[in-house]
Amino acid sequence: MFPISDINEKKPVPDQPEPAVAEAKSSKGESFLKGTVILTIAGFVVKVIGSLNWIFVSRILGGEGIGLYQMAFPIYFFAMTVSQAGVPVAISIITAERVALKDIYGARRVFHISMGFMVISGLIFSLLTYFSAEWLIDFQFIRDPRAYKAVVVLAPTVFFVTLLASSRGYLQGWQRMTPTAVSQIVEQIFRVITMILLAYLLLPWGLDWAAAGASLGALAGAVTGLIVLVYYHWRLDRDIARDYGTELKPNPDVAQETTWKIVKRIFQLSLPVSASSLMLPVVSNLDLMIVPQRLEVAGYSVHEATELFGYLTGMAVPLVNLACIITASMAMSIVPVISEARALRDKKKIFETTSMSVRISNIVCFPAFVIVFVLATPISSLIYNAPGAGPAVMISAVSIVLLGLHQVSTAILQGLGHPTIPMVNMILAAAAKVILNWNLTAIPWLGIMGSAWATAADMGVAAVINLFFIWKFLGYRMELPQLAKTVFAAGVMAVGVYYFYDWTMAWWGIGAISTFGAVFFGCAVDLVVMLLIGGMHEEDLRHMPMLGKVLIRVFRKLGVFKTAA
Numbered sequence: 225m226f227p228i229s230d231i232n233e234k235k236p237v238p239d240q241p242e243p244a245v246a247e248a249k250s251s252k253g254e255s256f257l258k259g260t261v262i263l264t265i266a267g268f269v270v271k272v273i274g275s276l277n278w279i280f281v282s283r284i285l286g287g288e289g290i291g292l293y294q295m296a297f298p299i300y301f302f303a304m305t306v307s308q309a310g311v312p313v314a315i316s317i318i319t320a321e322r323v324a325l326k327d328i329y330g331a332r333r334v335f336h337i338s339m340g341f342m343v344i345s346g347l348i349f350s351l352l353t354y355f356s357a358e359w360l361i362d363f364q365f366i367r368d369p370r371a372y373k374a375v376v377v378l379a380p381t382v383f384f385v386t387l388l389a390s391s392r393g394y395l396q397g398w399q400r401m402t403p404t405a406v407s408q409i410v411e412q413i414f415r416v417i418t419m420i421l422l423a424y425l426l427l428p429w430g431l432d433w434a435a436a437g438a439s440l441g442a443l444a445g446a447v448t449g450l451i452v453l454v455y456y457h458w459r460l461d462r463d464i465a466r467d468y469g470t471e472l473k474p475n476p477d478v479a480q481e482t483t484w485k486i487v488k489r490i491f492q493l494s495l496p497v498s499a500s501s502l503m504l505p506v507v508s509n510l511d512l513m514i515v516p517q518r519l520e521v522a523g524y525s526v527h528e529a530t531e532l533f534g535y536l537t538g539m540a541v542p543l544v545n546l547a548c549i550i551t552a553s554m555a556m557s558i559v560p561v562i563s564e565a566r567a568l569r570d571k572k573k574i575f576e577t578t579s580m581s582v583r584i585s586n587i588v589c590f591p592a593f594v595i596v597f598v599l600a601t602p603i604s605s606l607i608y609n610a611p612g613a614g615p616a617v618m619i620s621a622v623s624i625v626l627l628g629l630h631q632v633s634t635a636i637l638q639g640l641g642h643p644t645i646p647m648v649n650m651i652l653a654a655a656a657k658v659i660l661n662w663n664l665t666a667i668p669w670l671g672i673m674g675s676a677w678a679t680a681a682d683m684g685v686a687a688v689i690n691l692f693f694i695w696k697f698l699g700y701r702m703e704l705p706q707l708a709k710t711v712f713a714a715g716v717m718a719v720g721v722y723y724f725y726d727w728t729m730a731w732w733g734i735g736a737i738s739t740f741g742a743v744f745f746g747c748a749v750d751l752v753v754m755l756l757i758g759g760m761h762e763e764d765l766r767h768m769p770m771l772g773k774v775l776i777r778v779f780r781k782l783g784v785f786k787t788a789a
Contacts (some may be wrong), residue, residue: 256700263512269409270409275542276416277415279549281438282609283439284420285434287610288431290538290539292432292438294534295371295533296312296366296439298508298511299356302672303379304386307342308389311390312389314393317492319697330474332662334486338394338395341487347475348385349382353379354376364517368510372432376436378439379443388411388453395456395457406456406556408449409451412445414441414448414449415441420441422437423438425437427785449550476761479624507682510658511675515665515672519666522666524671532672533672535610539607539613543607543620544620547592548592548624548631550582551585551589554585554635555631555634555635578698579703585628585631585632587663587760590625591747593621593716594711594721595743596618596624598722600617601617602742603617604617616672619676619677627687633687633691634646634686635644636690638696645690649690653681653683660678661674662677664678710759713759721742721746723745762776
């Protein structure tokens with residue numbers, strides 16, 4: 225175990241801004257918190273819209289059509305991530321420093337230089353995506369040639385998304401988070417409308433055309449999101465003209481860096497971020513290479529393998545991500561809390577925040593796991609009209625608990641000043657996933673369930689190694705009595721959900737009523753059991769995003785918690 229003071233002393237100290245910078249930043253603490261809340265709400269809205277989108281698109285395209293879309297999307301995602309390469313974060317950091325120094329001319333100069341770089345980068349990777357589509361199919365990187373059209377129509381989106389990310393980074397450097405939030409929501413709305421409309425209209429032409437139409441939704445979203453940001457750039461320029469005048473000049477008290485120095489610093493700041501960001505598209509592309517091929521080895525045809533791949537990546541994985549919205553939001557708030565406590569060397573607050581965040585992750589994720597696991601086939605039928613996705617969804621439910629722990633533990637390590645550790649752990653976990661994918665997916669009786677187990681192992685390995693390093697730095701171990709109570713309550717809940725669904729289906733025979741009823745009944749059972757066995761406290765709910773304060777008020781009225789004096 226290493227004490228926090230040792231961590232702080234051993235950690236390399238980055239270049240610090242002048243005192244004026246630090247002072248300016250501290251004076252904007254409230255706006256920072258407001259921005260965090262805005263981005264969290266926007267993220268929640270975007271995920272809900274995206275999840276609803278998959279319900280409609282999955283019903284239109286079916287498992288096979290979703291599989292074609294999912295074969296093209298990792299290519300686009302990889303090109304998009306590489307073209308940005310963490311530059312937006314670097315732009316935000318450098319812009320914030322210049323603004324704090326009142327060097328508005330320098331801030332704009334950084335934006336113009338970085339935007340020029342991003343235009344070139346986005347154009348290059350957009351063209352590479354377009355011209356490599358046929359090659360990817362010829363060399364069997366993409367197993368189904370029908371995905372060609374979807375890859376081609378996604379190519380121009382890379383260019384616009386790169387510009388979108390750069391603009392967001394610049395505005396965030398000005399401590400303006402609303403533009404990012406609004407543009408994300410508008411982007412998602414137009415993306416969803418376009419996906420559903422074009423997938424439906426082009427379906428009579430064939431699944432390949434329908435998947436390509438759905439892929440065009442990304443382009444529509446990126447363009448409309450960029451238009452929104454143009455408006456916010458205009459507002460920013462108006463405010464700059466009001467506060468600093470229309471003719472900006474370099475600040476004589478601030479050294480002006482050469483273009484090469486600015487580009488070099490952008491690279492230095494962006495590379496660590498991009499290395500971590502690249503893991504997601506890399507893993508997606510590895511899945512694309514391995515899963516359909518190994519399903520064919522297991523005895524499935526190309527069409528069957530594509531459909532099963534769609535069940536996992538297009539139906540099961542989005543459900544897992546939706547179930548982890550609360551832990552994802554909580555992870556965003558953990559980083560500044562632990563970072564502040566670390567700067568103050570408040571070991572007690574760091575330990576308490578770590579303990580509480582892991583505990584809340586389990587309290588939230590175990591019931592979600594039970595719902596998705598027990599009701600896998602009914603949920604697949606109700607949401608996606610694809611009961612065949614049930615096995616993949618059921619096994620993927622295990623990932624909910626592990627993903628929640630991974631999100632929270634990653635945020636804790638980042639707050640402690642160790643962002644490299646989660647990145648390395650993701651690489652190790654990805655290697656484990658590749659090995660398991662290769663072996664388990666090819667087993668005939670497992671098939672796509674083998675790939676689902678590999679995905680769960682991916683999250684599990686990363687989370688466990690993260691927790692090991694948290695123990696190493698803080699001496700924190702997961703509280704086994706608390707974990708046992710959470711697991712016990714989840715077990716009782718699972719029994720209740722199973723029998724409630726069976727009984728109501730026998731009485732009414734209406735799947736929607738039985739499924740929704742089982743979900744609400746199960747959550748009530750879990751909550752009651754947790755309160756009876758002392759597995760949930762008021763302090764836990766207080767730190768739970770969105771729902772926590774509401775539940776506290778309800779339980780105080782019911783007399784479960786004492787009313788505050």
